[in-house]
Amino acid sequence: MSNSDTVKGAEQTARVHKTTSSSRVLRTFTYVLTPFLILCILCSIGYLALYKPYNEFISNFNYVFSDVTPETKSLRTLNKYRDDDAPIQMHEIEVEVNGKTEQHTMVYPYYGDYYATLNCEAAGMKDIPVYSGQADDILMKGAGWYNASSYIGKPGNVVIAGHNHTDFYYLPNCKVGDTVTLETVYVKITYEITERVIFHETDYTYVEPTEDDRLTLYTCWNNGRLGMSEWRLCYICKPTNYEWKEVPEAE
Amino acid sequence: MKKLYNYPAMLIICVLACISVVVGEVCILAKAMVLNPDYYLWVIDKKNVTDVLYNELDEAYEQLSVPTYIPKEVYMNSITREQLSATTRSVARSSMQYILGWTNDKPVIDYDFTQMENDITDYIETYSEANSIEKDDVYYETVENTIEVAREKLEPRLDVLLLKKISESRFTNQVRKYSPLVSAILSIAAVVTAVLLIFMVIINRRHIIDIIYWVGTILFVSGGLLLIPSLYLSLTNYFDGFILSDPTIYAAMTGALYGIVDRMVMVNIIMCCAGVVFIIFAQIAHSIRKSEIKRRREEMESIES
Numbered sequence: 001m002s003n004s005d006t007v008k009g010a011e012q013t014a015r016v017h018k019t020t021s022s023s024r025v026l027r028t029f030t031y032v033l034t035p036f037l038i039l040c041i042l043c044s045i046g047y048l049a050l051y052k053p054y055n056e057f058i059s060n061f062n063y064v065f066s067d068v069t070p071e072t073k074s075l076r077t078l079n080k081y082r083d084d085d086a087p088i089q090m091h092e093i094e095v096e097v098n099g100k101t102e103q104h105t106m107v108y109p110y111y112g113d114y115y116a117t118l119n120c121e122a123a124g125m126k127d128i129p130v131y132s133g134q135a136d137d138i139l140m141k142g143a144g145w146y147n148a149s150s151y152i153g154k155p156g157n158v159v160i161a162g163h164n165h166t167d168f169y170y171l172p173n174c175k176v177g178d179t180v181t182l183e184t185v186y187v188k189i190t191y192e193i194t195e196r197v198i199f200h201e202t203d204y205t206y207v208e209p210t211e212d213d214r215l216t217l218y219t220c221w222n223n224g225r226l227g228m229s230e231w232r233l234c235y236i237c238k239p240t241n242y243e244w245k246e247v248p249e250a251e
Numbered sequence: 252m253k254k255l256y257n258y259p260a261m262l263i264i265c266v267l268a269c270i271s272v273v274v275g276e277v278c279i280l281a282k283a284m285v286l287n288p289d290y291y292l293w294v295i296d297k298k299n300v301t302d303v304l305y306n307e308l309d310e311a312y313e314q315l316s317v318p319t320y321i322p323k324e325v326y327m328n329s330i331t332r333e334q335l336s337a338t339t340r341s342v343a344r345s346s347m348q349y350i351l352g353w354t355n356d357k358p359v360i361d362y363d364f365t366q367m368e369n370d371i372t373d374y375i376e377t378y379s380e381a382n383s384i385e386k387d388d389v390y391y392e393t394v395e396n397t398i399e400v401a402r403e404k405l406e407p408r409l410d411v412l413l414l415k416k417i418s419e420s421r422f423t424n425q426v427r428k429y430s431p432l433v434s435a436i437l438s439i440a441a442v443v444t445a446v447l448l449i450f451m452v453i454i455n456r457r458h459i460i461d462i463i464y465w466v467g468t469i470l471f472v473s474g475g476l477l478l479i480p481s482l483y484l485s486l487t488n489y490f491d492g493f494i495l496s497d498p499t500i501y502a503a504m505t506g507a508l509y510g511i512v513d514r515m516v517m518v519n520i521i522m523c524c525a526g527v528v529f530i531i532f533a534q535i536a537h538s539i540r541k542s543e544i545k546r547r548r549e550e551m552e553s554i555e556s
Binding site (some may be wrong): 023027030031035036037039041042043045046063065066067068070107136137139140142165166220222223224225226229 | 265
């Protein structure tokens, strides 16, 4: 074999080796990255195919699965219906007092919050706690303000219910003409009982909104019997005096 | 690393095969869990739904004892965990069977309230006799109303997975219409996957060892496609924010949802790992074959020289 043939052979071998090195790198990339390439392609196809249905249904999913988690609820020590550091809800309102318009601050309660104190000394009802809401667990703690009725201090029908064997045990002792006071952090209202009514549990007339300002107190009417009565004992009270208080600004 | 022959064609077939495998996997999941009444019985047992229900009833009757002045124990005396478990399972099974169209008998909550009614009636009667309360029409109305309210505290809660409620909705017609298609779609997906694998074998018949790599890739990619969303749902505890806060329904529904997600995570991790094993095995098989060929060539060269 001549020297030129040997050189040519060596060059060819060198070229082959050069090609093999770069192709080896390419092969490695191809071998390793192909699964990820296919994964990206299919994720893109999935994204494009599901984009429209996703936008259509995501609000529904967020509504169904965006409630407060049990972990967060377990951190609530004051009221299981809201976080301990929930901001105080203060609102300015204008009220007419003796023909003059005055501006006062109201504090709206969260569901489950302690809202007011109820008194009717003539009937023996003293310092009855009134909470916001009428769920069973709230009525175990005190009377419940019906939170679809008017806020205490605002025009309309303020509705408060309580159990007949606990907080409203002495409610049947009330008489027309008795004085009832309802006090919150922002106002103390004095009422006079004007009417005593017994109505059926399916009659919602007395808990509906009214044109006039009133306080409606009601409880189950067993008349001494055990069990769950279908009847309710109700007292309708008209406001006679408002004492608005200064509410300190929230920190 | 091993060279991949007929790369573009194999890539396209692999993409199509991954899609059919994913469709097949979703159908198997639907058949085995979502459309299987036994799955919901498993959820009730494994997620301690009966215990949650019993505790919830205990609280509900304690609250009912306040307006009725009847002690909680009067209501709870007749309630046992075994009876609750049997009833909830029965409601779930019959509701799912109705939804799926396996039966046309509408599900009913078949709980025996006789003992509770007797306990309530006896207690009120004893109290009334001790306090000389007249047994007039109002008395009997009150007893009936008390029993009715006590039943209403218990009966709706026995539908722990809301399957009975779902069976009464229009959703049932949709499920009855489309659930038979799941088997058909699964069969089609299986046939398509088999056909695509045959194509792969035909195209790569001269480099048959490549098939191991492509099968591994199919397993890895289809596992990964479903693993990503199921891992997201699992790790972010997405279902913890379920809107229905009733303890029993919450425990049952989130238990069912997490059960499906956990199974998906497990199956797809296995598929991904199997895929990786196949891909590595393909390379190992290729390296062994290559070294065998090299050894034979050297032997032949030494014989020739």
